[in-house]
Amino acid sequence: MSAGTSDILAPEQEPAELARFREQWKAEVRERRAAATSGAQTQPVPGANTAAERAISPARSDASSKPAITNTLSASRGPATHVVAGAPTVITHASHGQSHLSPNLAHAVEVYRKAVFHEQHSQLDEALRLYRQAFRLDANVDRAYFIEEQRTQERSAIQPASHKKVPSTVSVNGVTRDVQKLEVQDSKNRSFVASGFLAQVLKNFPENLVFEPEDEKEGLPPINLIPDELLLQILRILDYTTIERFAAVSRKARVLSLDSAIWRDFVQLAYKPPQIADDESITNIVELYSSDYRRAYIEHPRLRLDGVYIAVCHYMRMGSSENAWVNVTHLITYHRYLRFFPNGQVLSLLANDEWQPQTVIPMLKPSLRMKGFYIGNWSLSGSTVYITNLDEKHPSHAHATTELQPNKYFFQMTLALRSRPLGRWNKLDFIGYDSVNVEDGEAVPLPLKNERSFWFSKVKSWAGY
CATH class of the missing domain: 2.40.128 (Lipocalin)
Known part of the structure; x- marks a missing residue:
């Protein structure tokens, strides 16, 4: 039975096995809530793992088991410090507020995260397959996933002011898409702007970057003695192909190559009549790409004159x-x-x-x-x-x-x-x-x-x- 038809089954057409599982799970949820209300420590419910395994069993390959999985995930949310006794999951919390997962659980959480992504994009068959894989790796993967998501949101809330991620929506050539914009301002008030996939990469870079040697046993290369201002002046006289090759050397080179002044020069030189209409503004063009001059130069149409x-x-x-x-x-x-x-x-x-x-x-x-x-x-x-x-x-x-x-x-x-x-x-x-x-x-x-x-x-x- 396809995923499209399983969501509209009438109650009398529902598989008997699914109905039994739902009733069993409701009873387990009521027992857990009663235990939580009385303040008693939650104990593993007999048969819970068996029910979860039945929900994600490969034998149940039809999409009608998807509602059962959804009920399992929504009902199993609990306090961030809850640990199921006897389960193979190990969740501990460090003093700085970050959680440490076992390698097996970390892999299960990553698979679960992919399943959530596919479910949000209505790719139910792939989501169901990944849900099953995640639960096979660890029966408590849903709880670990929600704990990690909460802690990620907490870390984002206290993110330093020098890294500001701004979601935006742009429309280019009639196609509307969501992008992420990362604005980085260093101690010398220079602005580096990136958006799209590159912004996702840059947000994980450390604060203080240096040019590192190819061999870790060697000392820092002499290029670190050159001030960043001088390096930027050198980059501004190069062509964009050479700049991108330099950016591939290291993380420090990538950040330097994103300086807005470099790509603003390229945009202002390229995008003028007849490359654009007489009444068209460069500012309006750059705003289509989240004020990212580099993206504008790469993605906005222009005829090559070289x-x-x-x-x-x-x-x-x-x-x-x-x-x-x-x-x-x-x-x-x-x-x-x-x-x-x-x-x-x-x-x-x-x-x-x-x-x-x-x-x-x-x-x-x-x-x-x-x-x-x-x-x-x-x-x-x-x-x-x-x-x-x-x-x-x-x-x-x-x-x-x-x-x-x-x-x-x-x-x-x-x-x-x-x-x-x-x-x-x-x-x-x-x-x-x-x-x-x-x-x-x-x-x-x-x-x-x-x-x-x-x-x-x-x-x-x-x-x-």
């Missing part, structure tokens, strides 16, 4: 043959290149396989003149790239002996900006490609059968912004 987008296209063309029994087929290969500039100018080149990328890329400048070379304008709206007024620039020798005539057509493209993986913004997919008549402005769609996606290739000698 390289070229290249599409390698193929198609088959039938050839002619003198022999009627022989069919000749040609594989035609050509490349499309797109280079974007900060001032809104874009270069487009269509070249056959005689012109390889290693030859074309050094030539891809506004001064280039060859067949298939176009210059136009670009703008970015959300994750959609609009390229307009693509005008072909003919070779200079083509009009050496004839009067220069303006082009009768120009072209326009609409492309979708993608990121594979996150933060790269390295792919452009064709949405539309039109030929526009200069005289009447009529746009005629061109076939996209042979067109392929553009992939970004970085050029070290080209500046980004």
